[in-house]
Amino acid sequence: MFPVPYQVRDIYNDNVDINIVLENGEVYFGTLFTLQNIKDIMESDSGIYFWSTDMLILNDLSQExxxxxxxxxxxxxxxxQVFSKIGTVESVFSHLGWNDYSDISSY
Known part of the structure; x- marks a missing residue:
């Protein structure tokens, strides 16, 4: 799932946050980047360094x-090892009334 609606404008030059919800109710967080996006960020931020927690680089950010x-x-x-566990469905999504994986899978 995406914490905000999927809004990738250019699948080859963008980044997106994701939540991975497992059937056992665990929820993980990560940010997906493309190499071109990192290059553009580096150039616009003076290129001193680039860092992001729970980062994974993909060739493209298509949903597939x-x-x-x-x-x-x-x-x-x-x-x-790649992403951080941020809690369970109940602890992360209780404000939406979701308590377990079945609530998420019907979303």
Whole structure:
């Protein structure tokens, strides 16, 4: 899921925050970037450094690519090494009335 609606303007030059919600109710956070986006950020911020927590670089930010990379991280068993666990469905989304994965999966 996306904390804000998916609003990628250029799949080759943008970044997007994501929440990964697992069936066991765990919620992880990450930010996806493209290389071109990092280059543009570096150039506009004087190029001294670039840093982002829970960052993953993708070739493009199409919804298909995002879905494929999340599936790959899960199948490789490294999701918790790439992104940070931020809580459970209940603790992260209780303000929406969501208490478990079934509430999210119907969203």
């Amino acid at each position: 690519s995002i879905s494929n990379v999340i599936k790959k991280l899960l199948s490789d068993g490294i999701l918790n």
